[in-house]
Amino acid sequence: MVEESSSLTWRPLTVEDAQAAADLLNAMEAVDRIGQLYTAQDTLQELIDPYLDLERATLGAFDGDVMAGYMKVSYKPATDDVHRVLVNGGVHPDHRRRGIGTELVEAGVAAAKALHARHSPATRLVIDLYRAEHIAGVAELFRSQGFAPAWYDQQMEHPLGDAIPETMVPDGLRVEPWTQQNDEEFRMIRNEAFKDAGLAETPVDSWKNWMINHTFQPEVSFLLRDMANGAPAGMLLTKCWEADTAVTGFRDATFFLIGTLRDYRRRGVASALIGHALRAAANQGYDRAVLRVDSATPSGAFGIYEKAGFVSKSRFVRWALES
Structure with missing residues (x-):
């Protein structure tokens, strides 16, 4: 795991990563089969989200020009006493089971807490992750980081x-x-x-x-x-x-x-x-x-x-x- 992680280049995402992000998500779809495919325009729309801080709250792992994994954290204005922050991300099928997902989730949680402290420190923080139930290894990874199922959506x-x-x-x-x-x-x-x-x-x-x-x-x-x-x-x-x-x-x-x-x-x-x-x-x-x-x-x-x-x-x- 250490060798795999250290051989990658880690850096915040930029708008120039739209095509690499689309390629990663489409490679994930080929294995995960959740019914979501992307163009570079789709991923660019996510990267220019006004509630996404690219420098402070995104991270990509690159194997040369190929995006091996990523995470991004977006926040919403607080409602009442709760501030929900969404962590999103994924790992390329060719790079799974090597510790990259764990590093990305840990980085996502840290970025979520930093965003919360910056934008809504007086409220209660809830960090959300959203994934299809059938994807192998997801439940084990999220539980190991302290997450628990909150609700279920039917497609x-x-x-x-x-x-x-x-x-x-x-x-x-x-x-x-x-x-x-x-x-x-x-x-x-x-x-x-x-x-x-x-x-x-x-x-x-x-x-x-x-x-x-x-x-x-x-x-x-x-x-x-x-x-x-x-x-x-x-x-x-x-x-x-x-x-x-x-x-x-x-x-x-x-x-x-x-x-x-x-x-x-x-x-x-x-x-x-x-x-x-x-x-x-x-x-x-x-x-x-x-x-x-x-x-x-x-x-x-x-x-x-x-x-x-x-x-x-x-x-x-x-x-x-x-x-």
């Missing part, structure tokens, strides 16, 4: 075609597509709808970087509006990754965000948005729709998706370390 797929159910828009509401004019309402719904789950708000700069970027699909993103008072009731935002389509041959409409404001819950808002988006995706040539949902969510979302025709395919784990 679900819908075949479109004849499987699209008939849905009705609730009385008094109307569906409208995403536009530049209602974009801020989409962000507001995301922040308000997910507040109950304890998630921090998404600021404007992060929203533009992570949501309204080159993967965003405005033609399959919709808002439901109350016709009586003009207030937004819920929204669905869709993304698509070209790298996945190029390799798999499947053009996936990923329902990335689905949210309903509290005053409009249990009125069929989510079901109406999902049904409308499924039909739009089918009409525009997508091969299937995919999404992820917390399998233990109290909102009943899992049942809504099953009723709409989504089927569970794999499970992801959010690992947490409280400090």
